[in-house]
Amino acid sequence: EAQVTQNPRYLITVTGKKLTVTCSQNMNHEYMSWYRQDPGLGLRQIYYSMNVEVTDKGDVPEGYKVSRKEKRNFPLILESPSPNQTSLYFCASSLRGQGLPYEQYFGPGTRLTVT
Amino acid sequence: AQTVTQSQPEMSVQEAETVTLSCTYDTSESNYYLFWYKQPPSRQMILVIRQEAYKQQNATENRFSVNFQKAAKSFSLKISDSQLGDTAMYFCAFMKHENTGTASKLTFGTGTRLQVTL
Numbered sequence: 001e002a003q004v005t006q007n008p009r010y011l012i013t014v015t016g017k018k019l020t021v022t023c024s025q026n027m028n029h030e031y032m033s034w035y036r037q038d039p040g041l042g043l044r045q046i047y048y049s050m051n052v053e054v055t056d057k058g059d060v061p062e063g064y065k066v067s068r069k070e071k072r073n074f075p076l077i078l079e080s081p082s083p084n085q086t087s088l089y090f091c092a093s094s095l096r097g098q099g100l101p102y103e104q105y106f107g108p109g110t111r112l113t114v115t
Numbered sequence: 116a117q118t119v120t121q122s123q124p125e126m127s128v129q130e131a132e133t134v135t136l137s138c139t140y141d142t143s144e145s146n147y148y149l150f151w152y153k154q155p156p157s158r159q160m161i162l163v164i165r166q167e168a169y170k171q172q173n174a175t176e177n178r179f180s181v182n183f184q185k186a187a188k189s190f191s192l193k194i195s196d197s198q199l200g201d202t203a204m205y206f207c208a209f210m211k212h213e214n215t216g217t218a219s220k221l222t223f224g225t226g227t228r229l230q231v232t233l
Contacts, residue, residue: 042206042223058220106160
């Protein structure tokens with residue numbers, strides 16, 4: 001089954017304790033992206049990657065890191081989480097190419113709480 | 116930069132009735148795409164419908180259709196014969212066209228929470 005998986009689905013942590021949220025897709029997609037969803041703000045892009053070893057900042061990158069060492073994986077790293085990073089996080093992936101934009105497939109979301 | 120505005124935070128509709136969700140956007144791009152996503156209580160993001168800006172014909176997908184007014188920068192979603200399973204948060208989203216053929220980010224509105232009642 002074609003899908004984007006995220007782990008963990010729920011995480012409660014404390015300020016300053018480094019954490020990683022994993023994202024993996026099995027569709028051989030080049031493009032991967034992280035969004036955060038906050039009430040009243042919709043979804044905002046954090047980082048994206050066009051392919052292996054190619055990453056770039058989105059609209060709200062502060063406090064986050066990413067890496068793309070393999071095509072299928074795109075982990076989101078919070079080196080020193082703070083309470084304002086409490087949010088619902090989504091990973092998404094899609095093909096790249098000319099013509100119509102390919103559909104972005106979303107993972108199930110990760111609910112992060114930083115106390 | 117693009118912005119997407121959904122001015123209806125919450126809406127309610129009775130089962131089998133029709134409801135329209137509003138979305139306006141602001142962009143200087145001439146070629147772009149617009150989307151409606153559904154987020155049910157499970158939180159999964161589900162693509163409902165897509166519209167290419169260069170197409171004048173409004174997109175339809177079964178009970179879902181859009182009213183795309185390019186000059187007015189308006190992109191509303193009409194849900195006909197509403198069903199209980201349509202209860203969800205609905206997000207309008209914008210994606211600009213990339214001439215290089217690369218994928219592009221989605222810019223989302225703040226969402227409209229739709230409740231379908233008996």
